[in-house]
Amino acid sequence: MGLVNHVFSEDSLKKLYVSNLGIGHTRYSTSGVSVLDNCQPFVVETLHGKIAVAHNGELTNAPRLRRKLMRHGVGLSTSSDSELITQLLAFTPPLEQDDSPDWVARIKNLMNETPTSYSLLIMHKDIIYAVRDPYGNRPLCIGCLVPVGDINSKGKRNAETEGWVVSSESCSFLSIGAEYYREVMPGEIVKISRYDVQTLDIVPRPAGDPSAFCIFEYVYFARPDSIFEGQMVYSVRRRCGQQLAIEAPVEADLVSTVPESATPAALGYAQKCGLPYIEVLCKNRYVGRTFIQPNMRLRQLGVAKKFGVLSDNFKGKRIVLIDDSIVRGNTVSPIIKLLRESGAKEVHIRVASPPIKFPCYMGINIPTKEELIANKPEFHNLASHIGADSVVYLSVEGLVSSVQESIKARQDNENNLKTNKFRTGKIGHCIACLVGKYPVELEW
Amino acid sequence: MGLVNHVFSEDSLKKLYVSNLGIGHTRYSTSGVSVLDNCQPFVVETLHGKIAVAHNGELTNAPRLRRKLMRHGVGLSTSSDSELITQLLAFTPPLEQDDSPDWVARIKNLMNETPTSYSLLIMHKDIIYAVRDPYGNRPLCIGCLVPVGDINSKGKRNAETEGWVVSSESCSFLSIGAEYYREVMPGEIVKISRYDVQTLDIVPRPAGDPSAFCIFEYVYFARPDSIFEGQMVYSVRRRCGQQLAIEAPVEADLVSTVPESATPAALGYAQKCGLPYIEVLCKNRYVGRTFIQPNMRLRQLGVAKKFGVLSDNFKGKRIVLIDDSIVRGNTVSPIIKLLRESGAKEVHIRVASPPIKFPCYMGINIPTKEELIANKPEFHNLASHIGADSVVYLSVEGLVSSVQESIKARQDNENNLKTNKFRTGKIGHCIACLVGKYPVELEW
Amino acid sequence: MGLVNHVFSEDSLKKLYVSNLGIGHTRYSTSGVSVLDNCQPFVVETLHGKIAVAHNGELTNAPRLRRKLMRHGVGLSTSSDSELITQLLAFTPPLEQDDSPDWVARIKNLMNETPTSYSLLIMHKDIIYAVRDPYGNRPLCIGCLVPVGDINSKGKRNAETEGWVVSSESCSFLSIGAEYYREVMPGEIVKISRYDVQTLDIVPRPAGDPSAFCIFEYVYFARPDSIFEGQMVYSVRRRCGQQLAIEAPVEADLVSTVPESATPAALGYAQKCGLPYIEVLCKNRYVGRTFIQPNMRLRQLGVAKKFGVLSDNFKGKRIVLIDDSIVRGNTVSPIIKLLRESGAKEVHIRVASPPIKFPCYMGINIPTKEELIANKPEFHNLASHIGADSVVYLSVEGLVSSVQESIKARQDNENNLKTNKFRTGKIGHCIACLVGKYPVELEW
Amino acid sequence: MGLVNHVFSEDSLKKLYVSNLGIGHTRYSTSGVSVLDNCQPFVVETLHGKIAVAHNGELTNAPRLRRKLMRHGVGLSTSSDSELITQLLAFTPPLEQDDSPDWVARIKNLMNETPTSYSLLIMHKDIIYAVRDPYGNRPLCIGCLVPVGDINSKGKRNAETEGWVVSSESCSFLSIGAEYYREVMPGEIVKISRYDVQTLDIVPRPAGDPSAFCIFEYVYFARPDSIFEGQMVYSVRRRCGQQLAIEAPVEADLVSTVPESATPAALGYAQKCGLPYIEVLCKNRYVGRTFIQPNMRLRQLGVAKKFGVLSDNFKGKRIVLIDDSIVRGNTVSPIIKLLRESGAKEVHIRVASPPIKFPCYMGINIPTKEELIANKPEFHNLASHIGADSVVYLSVEGLVSSVQESIKARQDNENNLKTNKFRTGKIGHCIACLVGKYPVELEW
DSSP: OOOHHHHSOHHHHHGGGGOSOOOOOOOOOOSSOOOGGGOSSEEEEETTEEEEEEEEEOOTTHHHHHHHHHHTTOOBOSSOHHHHHHHHHHHSOOOOSSSSOOHHHHHHHHHHHOOSOEEEEEEETTEEEEEEOTTOOSOOEEEEEOOTTOTTSOOOSSTTOOEEEEESOTHHHHHTTEEEEEEOOTTEEEEEOSSOEEEEEEOOOSTTOOOOEEHHIIIIISOTTOEETTEEHHHHHHHHHHHHHHHSOOOOSEEEESTTTTHHHHHHHHHHHTOOBOOOEEEOTTSOOSTTOOSHHHHHHHHHHHEEEOGGGTTTOEEEEEESOOSSSTTHHHHHHHHHHTTOSEEEEEESSOOOOSOOOSSOOOOOTTTOGGGSGGGGGHHHHHTOSEEEEOOHHHHHHHHHHHHHHHHHHHHHHTOOSSOOSOOOEEOHHHHSOOSSOOOO | OOOHHHHSOHHHHHGGGGOSOOOOOOOOOOSSOOOGGGOSSEEEEETTEEEEEEEEEOOTTHHHHHHHHHHTTOOBOSSOHHHHHHHHHHHSOOOOSSSSOOHHHHHHHHHHHOOSOEEEEEEETTEEEEEEOTTOOSOOEEEEEOOTTOTTSOOOSSTTOOEEEEESOTHHHHHTTEEEEEEOOTTEEEEEOSSOEEEEEEOOOSTTOOOOEEHHIIIIISOTTOEETTEEHHHHHHHHHHHHHHHSOOOOSEEEESTTTTHHHHHHHHHHHTOOBOOOEEEOTTSOOSTTOOSHHHHHHHHHHHEEEOGGGTTTOEEEEEESOOSSSTTHHHHHHHHHHTTOSEEEEEESSOOOOSOOOSSOOOOOTTTOGGGSGGGGGHHHHHTOSEEEEOOHHHHHHHHHHHHHHHHHHHHHHTOOSSOOSOOOEEOHHHHSOOSSOOOO | OOOHHHHSOHHHHHGGGGOSOOOOOOOOOOSSOOOGGGOSSEEEEETTEEEEEEEEEOOTTHHHHHHHHHHTTOOBOSSOHHHHHHHHHHHSOOOOSSSSOOHHHHHHHHHHHOOSOEEEEEEETTEEEEEEOTTOOSOOEEEEEOOTTOTTSOOOSSTTOOEEEEESOTHHHHHTTEEEEEEOOTTEEEEEOSSOEEEEEEOOOSTTOOOOEEHHIIIIISOTTOEETTEEHHHHHHHHHHHHHHHSOOOOSEEEESTTTTHHHHHHHHHHHTOOBOOOEEEOTTSOOSTTOOSHHHHHHHHHHHEEEOGGGTTTOEEEEEESOOSSSTTHHHHHHHHHHTTOSEEEEEESSOOOOSOOOSSOOOOOTTTOGGGSGGGGGHHHHHTOSEEEEOOHHHHHHHHHHHHHHHHHHHHHHTOOSSOOSOOOEEOHHHHSOOSSOOOO | OOOHHHHSOHHHHHGGGGOSOOOOOOOOOOSSOOOGGGOSSEEEEETTEEEEEEEEEOOTTHHHHHHHHHHTTOOBOSSOHHHHHHHHHHHSOOOOSSSSOOHHHHHHHHHHHOOSOEEEEEEETTEEEEEEOTTOOSOOEEEEEOOTTOTTSOOOSSTTOOEEEEESOTHHHHHTTEEEEEEOOTTEEEEEOSSOEEEEEEOOOSTTOOOOEEHHIIIIISOTTOEETTEEHHHHHHHHHHHHHHHSOOOOSEEEESTTTTHHHHHHHHHHHTOOBOOOEEEOTTSOOSTTOOSHHHHHHHHHHHEEEOGGGTTTOEEEEEESOOSSSTTHHHHHHHHHHTTOSEEEEEESSOOOOSOOOSSOOOOOTTTOGGGSGGGGGHHHHHTOSEEEEOOHHHHHHHHHHHHHHHHHHHHHHTOOSSOOSOOOEEOHHHHSOOSSOOOO
16 A cells, blocks of 8 residues: 555565566555555455456446345455455356366356456466456556666567566556566456466447547646557647637737646647746645645645746746646645745646546546536636636537547558558547446446 | 564553454464464454464374365365464354354264364354364363452452453463353354353263373473463372382482472472482573474574582482483483582482383374383483483373372262263373373374 | 655655745765765854754865864864854854854854855844855855745745745745845845844955856756846757757758757757757656665666656657756667667767866865766767767857856946946856866865 | 663674674663664774774763763764763773874773773674773673583683673573673773783772672673673572571571562572462463563563463461562552452562662662652551562661671682682672662762
């Protein structure tokens, strides 16, 4: 429980060097509280040996599945979906004729019980199964480990490959000397063994349902150098900035960023509208990221300590300040105040994503509906509420097109070439937090 | 995991002050390893709410029960019998007609599944069930809490009673201002609520089977001021010393003890044979108890640092040294050497219990058969092996009669008075580690 | 010992809330090792009560002063200059006629004993003395605390001021709701009490000696929003980039930065030469700053994990990559490799500071002469050694003029206005690590 | 800071294995508070290299010496006498003609500055000096380390000796395979090197002053197997019990002990008066020693949890309960209550030492005068105050004769044989806490 840096010390990792496969997990709390019991991977002994399960996501029908299991007499020792999934895998009525387990059948049964959202790693003996739900709501991708000794050289996906790694975000590969191989496809069950990486099956969505990868990963959550659906997150964010410049231009002296997640959008905005890009805030490197801190008080304190002001850069100037999102509205307001007090003549806020209005039930820790600024009365008067000269959000259509533009271009291309055997069905994205329409019905 | 002193700090206990009932647990490792996962109580959510289970003992048919549960599709997340018992309680086919759980039926089902050994506390909502297996192998007793403010005054078991406590050993009551009320009987299911302590049922043993309380509790494990079966452990140990003086007298100048567990037996021996009781060793108070340390190396080191030698007390004298047990033979040998080097003329060892020859499968952490001195070739030549002038163990019959003498006397008396409605069936004791005959058949 | 975030927890700070003044300290190891004993402030009891001393810097004649004290019979319990200074303050032959201590005389004696480098906070009873050495080598500045309740509003330096804070860098003021007041001048002794901030004395430099503020603070060490000598560090860095564009232009497609300390210089370079500023690397926010890690191995590991690559931004392009300094040459080489492997056509390195060639004996943890890339044979062939298409450093003159340009402009202005009563003598900067000439003679 | 068991872990000791000499220290707080700063040994660098000093005791003129040092300009960083002694050793005006230090002269100077109480270990390069103050108030003794491999065999004080150890109490030798060699004499300066153990000098007391070893070490503080002045502590305590039986007999059924420090006295009392020795209390092994806990609250809690009651041993009987001392009277009162409630017919308290009435200024942590039961009004009515049927203390004369009896016998014998070249002057003991007369005048 905690940040990777603190939890996985060199000493604790050293103990694992005897093994040649393993899974791990770290996350901020989504469903339920951050308690030790909910730590992953969840490990149980089954009739067919131990299985370990790591899970990213949140089941949209967890309460019903919990009741189902408990009605069958299984006591649940934690409140986590990870245990739920693990017990469902153990519990699945034995389809096997003989004593050898049919894990694929068990995994498919699980996927039939619950449509989304989950990216899973399931370890059993010397096999790891990598699974993504049919809607592809949470990310999951595969990298291949290049030979040590030259951790920066390009590895080949052949006999020289030293091993495989699976991760939510591809950005993690570089740090360990691995390179990006491909995504696990929506609904895909991949088997990873010492010898190969093999697609066992692809569980389809109901006919007509588009895929539903979380658009919030592009907007805020992922690291800019990660690759989803064939495109770099940074490029999407820059396109959002460009789109925003088209949708909401403003007469000003300079474009700047709320560092550092809004920087790609700010550079895109500046380039598109022809204004100089100049920094007005610097990050206080000694303070952690605000989003990851699980309680309100620390978040507030963090904001106050988060930035330094580069006042000489903007005294007497009109600023267009690009932010990646305004969720609660707590952060931007003191920033604007800081800038004005330090000499800014005007402060125009441009937000590189649409307002969040609805809760997420699929793994992202969005504030309650009441906390969201877009649901408050002051939203109708937002500029004056936060002290800005003007404030404009990116449109939902603008965001979706910024995200899907290059996917569609590539897809058209691939369709022409008939190269993509995996990516079946219509491409879509989960924009439930923006428009309130969820990819599947929620069950309680 | 660890000693009560270290684990249950004042701070950690303070958090519990909001509640009016609770269960806890501490033990040294018996089955499996000492890992955090095996910590108790084990808590699961069932269809009828959360239950928490604390367990002392070891199930003689655990492997079979584990397989049974796993065959039904329950994944087991730890190697502990405690989880096994908890899942068995959750799993029991619902006998209930309506939605309210019948915990007594579930507990009785559990007791029918496994004969021994277990003393259990099961907490569900505002009720605690205290359960002892039909053989009464592990201890469990009830105390009543007297009003605070005068923690040493005598409480009454009536309206003035402030609450109830349940414990393996009665010695714990004094420290918290409680007083001994009674034992939980073999097979008894006791319900403890805010209002009363009530016997719900008594599950009988198979006809003809005597009870089987662990005789090792009397010999070594329990604290001398604890009360089992109506008698103080200290008194049993002194009787063992007296019996040993009858069975194995020796011509010597003084009787002494390996402090401090053998002291009652040494005083009994000295009194019976008329020799002076004189101390030859003093305890190094800065070192902990040897038995509780889980690995061999620390045990060895502990022995070396455990005692001081009171050489002026025995220079040139013949010593009868009483030990409570010789298990591995590692401890007594360096002690004899120390005494001789410090001037003892003769050292005769008298052991106030019979040799341990067989493993325990019911909760006591006895060394493997190979480690037991009684199973080694040198046992036939023990005195010279350990460097003693002579060594004699108490006979099995001597031990059993020392233990049962006063129980039988009281039982005869009670039978005459017809007062004991609980204690049914023949009284016996588990002497499996001494003779190899277990109270029930072991299942794998 | 450690990062402020880890050392000064909320709990540890809470204990201080009873007081109304205090001093603290954190630093990375300069002289000697990072040991607990060298932690500051150093506190001793003297004849006149306790004094506490916090010290930033390193005495250029520490060995001689240590010997002097020890020759007088003072045992030194640590290897820190802080203890040395504290004992020198205690030891100073009592000049006082009566029993009341004359701390100003003692501080001036200390300053006569050692010319540089030190910024000091000395606490005695309800007074804090803030002292800067006559050369002003290490920074020290004063802020005033505005009323709580509105931590972002502008405070006034009058009756409404709630208190005073002193810090090495002004950037720390914003985080605690304080605002920048002024620098402590070279040689100045400032007395801070409940009632006011008062200059007690200004100890002059030898005639003709210019001041010698560490130029490395501007180049790398300070946070960009800090203010030294009336100018924002960020502005100096941007001027260095502009100067570098003049000194070393290059034909390329884009200008980029090694984030994030080189960003101001990169933006300055891009603006001056008219090339687009585009990001090629993103920071891995989960890894700390490399400079602060005290041993080589962790520094290397840190580099490997430090960056993500934004390959889509530069595939097939010619990059001018601005770095703030190349000290050992360990970091830039793998970065260039990464960029080439990810598709960069050319990589030209421009360094916004001159090469470091000499050790610092005044508080900055510069590697040994042998480790400095500028002193190695491969320096003559640096571009090919690090794998760059070209590499050019900023000239010493370019750096000095970038730093002094606006100071001189303002000084001229002030001289005309005769407003600056403090800043006496010639303004200079310590560039010893670049040219090998130290502001004072080093004594051993 | 803390118990040896916790502080000196195997890991922390392992780091020392590279060395062949060292000193360490552990103590409960006497003067001042238990703070990390006061931990020993105190290490300083002097003109002649580092010295490390470990100190047991408390200087009777510490305040004057602190002022003296501070007047000379030495700042003191802790409140400990250990630092004071170390700085005095460093500070001593250099008597040396050349550059080599004359540590003996420095130590003698120190001993002339302060008469008592101190036992010191001073380490400098490859020499350890063991020093005891002229009054011999605190203990210090030397052991020799026998060859490893046979840690229980008898070593010889010759070429085979592997090394030397110095300790306050001889009881520590056995645990590490060393054997007792001899005491450091009052006033003696012993030099311990790789080659030998050598008396450098013996600093005499003022003419007529007897030695003043702390009698409290015999009564309570030392471990019973330690040897002081040629006699085992246990034997002294038993003699105290015998003397008490003579001074204060009582008609009763049994003699018992407050375990475990009073047991030798109880056995001595029982033997002298012919009553049976029977245990009435057993120690709760899971709770630490009460004396060592530094604050009142924990001491109280400790008492309540300290004992178990062996009620079957004394129901309806008249008990003589021997305690080693009654200091505050907090402990004995609840014990008597416990015994009566558990069925004791009478409880007579006999205390194997005289009442403590005066504070100790020489290293023992005695409560303040106001806390001492002997100085309270209720002392005149003590039996009824503590709830006993009678209470009698040992007389001061009885204690002194129990302590000195065998010393005098041996001294007479040695004088006849002229073998004792060290033990000069009159033998006495510090009984200041009993009678208020201190061995030297106290200075403030």
